[in-house]
Amino acid sequence: MPTLWLVASLLLLAVAGFVVGRQRALSTAGGDAKELHSLPSYYGHNVAFTTLVPALGALAIWLLVQPMFIESRVSKMIPDEMAPDRPTLGLVMSDVRRVAEGLDIAVARGALSADDARSLRTEFTDVRGRLGEVGVALGADVRPEVLRAAQRYRVMSKTGNRMMGIVIGVLAIVGFAWSYMQTHKDFRARNVVEKGVLSLLILAASLAILTTIGIVLSMFFETINFFKLHNASDFFLGGTWAPNFRGDSELSILPLLWGTLYISFIALLVAVPVGLFAAIYLSEYANNAVRSFAKPLLEILAGIPTIVYGLFALLTVGPLLVNTFGKGGALGVEWMAGATSVLTAGVVMGIMLIPFVSSLSDDIINAVPQSMRDGSLGLGATKSETIRQVVMPAALPGIVGAILLAASRAIGETMIVVMGAGAIAKFSANPLESMTTITTRIVSQLTGDTDFASPETLVAFALGLTLFVLTLGLNVLALYIVRKYREQYE
Incomplete structure (x- = not known):
């Protein structure tokens, strides 16, 4: 059957x-x-x-x-x-x-x-x-x-x-x-049913934990196989990423990690100010008519597929930057050779992250008790002073969580980086040059007719595990910041 x-x-x-x-x-x-x-x-x-x-x-x-x-x-x-x-x-x-x-x-x-x-x-x-x-x-x-x-x-x-x-x-x-x-x-049917539902809820909560453990273990064992074939010091301390499938590859994560953090940083520079200011306006200044129109329109950005953002980066933002910073551009200097660059991917990724920051921050700011605003206004503070000195500090822990979510989303993005940033793994501080990220290399190493027993393929699991540890560290840091500032308002 x-x-x-x-x-x-x-x-x-x-x-x-x-x-x-x-x-x-x-x-x-x-x-x-x-x-x-x-x-x-x-x-x-x-x-x-x-x-x-x-x-x-x-x-x-x-x-x-x-x-x-x-x-x-x-x-x-x-x-x-x-x-x-x-x-x-x-x-x-x-x-x-x-x-x-x-x-x-x-x-x-x-x-x-x-x-x-x-x-x-x-x-x-x-x-x-x-x-x-x-x-x-x-x-x-x-x-x-x-x-x-x-x-x-x-x-x-x-x-x-x-x-x-x-x-x-x-x-x-x-x-x-x-x-x-x-x-x-x-x-006693009610007692039996309620205990049964409680057991199902516990099982559902346990499945999420067990799934996470399973994902980590699956990457961990394959990472061990990789380090049996490749030197760990070269992976963590080397300066070159050059897989060639001939047994003499240089597989260092540092150039990939630099590209990942650089592009994510630029994306957050775009997303955090715009998203946070949009949340403040929608929650504190906008009337109901404007809010009911602007908030759903802003959140539409979150529903756009990332491949569409990638095409936007490749066909619109990249050529626009080339016309500005490239040869024969508006500035008259050749700072940018092609449409793919760190700045291209970072700007488009930042646009994609705006609804993540704005929507969560808006909900968090609205959750601040109205009595805190009324008390500040009653003491003679202006509306802007109330927002700056009362509302935002009270909402800071939640805002940090929203920024962390945006950072995790930026670190794990692939399609925008593939189409907007290029595929070159290197160290450079120039945002107008092409670079690549960890997620892009994971896809590249596992794509095509590859030997799954080679270090060039198994390195994808080591990259994935490192990326997991990186995001876990961001979560721990954010939790520390949240607890430190929350104590002042409890």
């Missing part, structure tokens, strides 16, 4: 459980809801949750475990000469999954019988010919061993899906029957 249909069946069974659970509770109380320990809806929710939640939890675990189990079994069918290491095995298994999907398509279109698709004795050339008849290409480099592994993969997947449907269905029915038999007028 397809997963979508299985989930839909569970939802229908849960709805039925809500109805019959509520009816059973009322029937045991003689139709008088006052005789029930809890409201009638709690009894229905108890049956619905007991039917749905364990089954969905088991389904999620099954969908996570089954592919790993199947791949671990099927990968043993791949000869060692085809996959001498783990990264190569991963590429071979991608071909296995692709061929298995092709077999499913061929069976669905009638070009291949189900017996031939799952038979390990089927001739490779015969299967290739039949798949070609329905437009499913295996590729010239697919070996018979991959076909046999794909057939095995397909059989195990089909079997696992059937078993999943049976197990999940039985679990849902058992939960339905057990909770239904428990339902009576003295059953």
Whole structure:
């Protein structure tokens, strides 16, 4: 049974459980809801949750475990000469999954019988010919061993899906029957439901933490593999970024880190003053008509895709800067050779960050109690003095958080940098020269036909982990600043 249909069946069974659970509770109380320990809806929710939640939890675990189990079994069918290491095995298994999907398509279109698709004795050339008849290409480099592994993969997947449907269905029915038999007028349904909802909330909060830990660990182990192949001192202390995939690469993060921080700094120089002043005007000076028009219009900037900002940097801002600072420009000097530069990317990125700063700062400033403004005005301060000496210091912790969010967004931006800043990793203080950032190099190192066991590819994980540590340090610094200034107003 397809997963979508299985989930839909569970939802229908849960709805039925809500109805019959509520009816059973009322029937045991003689139709008088006052005789029930809890409201009638709690009894229905108890049956619905007991039917749905364990089954969905088991389904999620099954969908996570089954592919790993199947791949671990099927990968043993791949000869060692085809996959001498783990990264190569991963590429071979991608071909296995692709061929298995092709077999499913061929069976669905009638070009291949189900017996031939799952038979390990089927001739490779015969299967290739039949798949070609329905437009499913295996590729010239697919070996018979991959076909046999794909057939095995397909059989195990089909079997696992059937078993999943049976197990999940039985679990849902058992939960339905057990909770239904428990339902009576003295059953403490409200207590059970509230504890169940509390458990779900704790699980949701834990998932975010576990996901973060999983991301960090995945990068950490690949970073260890990178430092087994490349000198750590060259990575952290070297001055050159020059990957060449010939074994003598110079992979230093410092030029990339300089470009990242330089472009982010220029972006914040644009975004923070404009966004903060816009927030002050909207929250303290603008009337309702202006605010209702200007605030949504300003926040539209946050919904524009970053690729559009990249095109704006490449086609508009870059040529405009060249016409000003380039050869034959308005200043008559050649300070800028091309449209890509640190200033181009920084200005456009700053425009993108304006709504992040303005929207959050506006909400934070509006959260300052009106009594603080009234007290300042009552003591004779002007409106501008009240904003400068009362409102802004009180809102400072939240404003620091908004600026931090903008800084993290700037550090992690990719498309604007690719199209507006160039791809040159170097040290330079000239904002009119091309540079690149850590995120751009991560994309570059993982793009194309690369060997995942080489340091030139594994360096992307070391760059990602370093970027994570950098943003974590910014968060810790911001937390320190927030606590230091918050003490003055508590």
